[in-house]
Amino acid sequence: RSGFVAIVGRPNVGKSTLLNKILGEKIVITSDKPQTTRNRIQGIHNVPGGQIVFIDTPGIHRAKSRLNKFMVEEALSAVQWVDVILYLVDGAADPAKETGMIKEVLSGVEAPVILVLNKIDLFPKSDLLERLLAYGDVYPFKEIIPISAQTGDGVEQVVELVHGLL
Numbered sequence: 726r727s728g729f730v731a732i733v734g735r736p737n738v739g740k741s742t743l744l745n746k747i748l749g750e751k752i753v754i755t756s757d758k759p760q761t762t763r764n765r766i767q768g769i770h771n772v773p774g775g776q777i778v779f780i781d782t783p784g785i786h787r788a789k790s791r792l793n794k795f796m797v798e799e800a801l802s803a804v805q806w807v808d809v810i811l812y813l814v815d816g817a818a819d820p821a822k823e824t825g826m827i828k829e830v831l832s833g834v835e836a837p838v839i840l841v842l843n844k845i846d847l848f849p850k851s852d853l854l855e856r857l858l859a860y861g862d863v864y865p866f867k868e869i870i871p872i873s874a875q876t877g878d879g880v881e882q883v884v885e886l887v888h889g890l891l
């Protein structure tokens with residue numbers, strides 16, 4: 726079970742926080758082999774029998790400067806060749822405002838996409854179901870999973886889902 730996973734989404738939704746959490750904590754079984762380490766710089770997550778490369782991408786937004794356009798292009802090209810896509814959104818944001826961008830970014834994409842609804846520590850649980858259902862209408866996501874990258878809540882499930890798709 727090896728492969729490439731891109732973490733994409735708008736700026737500040739928590740992509741880098743999630744990557745750090747995945748790489749920085751023992752959230753999947755580690756083997757006693759010396760190579761079973763986490764390489765922060767390359768985002769490589771070694772597990773028994775496999776290696777998952779998590780790719781942190783620059784935030785996708787309507788860029789004006791050439792540098793920003795270039796960075797957005799990098800994120801948009803990553804979704805074309807990776808094996809699994811983690812599409813992160815800020816759970817507190819209005820799903821209706823994300824619809825256009827999700828459809829645009831994922832148009833023509835063949836890899837399975839997991840929608841990760843982040844920052845659930847910031848809003849009441851009673852708002853959750855409505856948002857999960859709203860995102861389900863936007864795109865045929867493989868899964869929609871609520872997490873808090875900051876507290877680590879749900880992060881283990883994200884890794885397990887990725888494993889199941891590789």
Ligand code: GDP
Nearest residue numbers: 736737738739740741742843844847873874875
């Ligand atoms: P990126 O631009 O998508 O890589 O976002 P970052 O990982 O840099 O996070 C942007 C900000 O959101 C930082 O201040 C994080 O500490 C904060 N953040 C990320 N995840 C969470 C979360 O689950 N809960 C809360 N409350 N804050 C978060």
Ligand code: MG
Nearest residue numbers: 740741781782
């Ligand atoms: Mg980042």
